[in-house]
Amino acid sequence: MTRAHDDRGADSLEPIAKADRLLVALDFDGVLAPLVDEPMSARATARGGAAVDRLAALPRTTVALVSGRSLADLRIIAEHDDASRIWLAGSHGAEHWRPEGTPAHVDPVAADTASASLAEAVTADARRLVADVPGVRIEPKAYGFALHTRLAGPDETASAQAAIESLVAQAAPGWRRRTGKDVVEFAWRHEGKDTAVAELRKATGASAVLFAGDDVTDEDALRSLCPGDLGVHVGEGETAASLLVPDPDAFAELLSALADLRAS
Template sequence: MTGITETEAIARVADTGILLVALDFDGTLSPLVDEPMQARMLPEARTALDALLAAPDTIVALVSGRSLGDLRVIAEHDDASPILLAGSHGAEFWIPGEGDVTHADAPEDARLRDELRAHAEAATAHLDGVWIEPKTFGFGVHTRKLSPADAEEANRLVDTLVAAEAPHWRRRTGHNIIEYAFRHEGKDSAVAELRERVGATAVLFAGDDVTDEDALRSLGPADLGVLVGDRDSAASVKVADIAALAELLERLAGARSARASSAGE
């Protein structure tokens, strides 16, 4: 969609048959916070998602690096929700009517995960403010509360550990976090699996972090990638902040509803 306006881009995806709206959570629907489990969707973002859910032939999904359990907590997502979830960068899913959907792992992967996480905690215990976040398929090293020097030290120590003990693990960087995982799925594969599952004829994906670029780069000519922020990105549309994304999504929901009304006349 390079070279067209935001309004034209919205109109194009609004005109598709079945639309999947797949959204990152942290920094996209919720502000980034020092205590990750305190993250919550902004009210205007929640309103926009409700509008999309009410629009015909429109499916909403959250696609996050968070583990599925943590994503459900911060998204305030219960078993009655129609919103699909992809956690752990697409290694686990929650589907309405089915519940948790995960792919089997070898027991030795879980054992190594627990050992490495414990080693990382021990190696960084002297750095006040670092948090080693447990994840289903690995762990994350949060350094938001650290000085730049201490953050660099924490990341160096854990990088050295993982390189020595699990060089085959996937490493991802984000806002004040480095994630390590024995599963290699990315948000691109998450979007692809969700697209196939719901039979979407087009996808809108929005995110803010570099970990969202896998999904943004994977989109096709009928899709729309949206970046929340202003940096180099594969996204074809950029919005300034969460409020601006919410406005875009509400415009999209309105266009989807208007399209259905016109077709029914």
């Protein structure tokens, strides 16, 4: 694994910067934005946001945010509007937004009212189960819910997780379970960030992909990258990425360097 502050880190960008058609696919939380206690207060760093805008404006270059957030929440925290050039894949790739004039996304799963109704009921039950547990929060998602324990102590976390795991095992045993930093998510849609990146690669005609993530849920995408792609992990921990940077500020520097190389 190469660290970006090594000389080899800068060298890793040169081949990807020269790609004929480049897709830059990025997780948001922990990558462009520092992790925060209040999820909806997350915002990209100024330098990271500027680098994203520069890359998105370059010819034959597509920038996409690939997040576990619902599409609606991702648009808020990314300060994203309908005039944006930046593509979005929310809910781990189950939801998509594309700029006007690009190929439309066709959802392979038709509206499933039974699953949606079950998700609403199970989410309500989950909220009741942890309503009195300090520091624990249930976040409704587009296709399920997430249990957040960032502000909870070890005992409260263990108690809440046990209660929620039991609930889902009984009420929705077929749901996909994902773990992250102080969060466990359950959803009836099973898409992952690997499928999101594959679909974005096909839709954009990308000849190379840079994907960056910081959490366990990003590893599916990192493991799916092809020869000639570049995987970046932000933070510490085991990863399939070939390049490691310590934090969003350092990643913003990396993106800025990529924009410089790509523009030249």
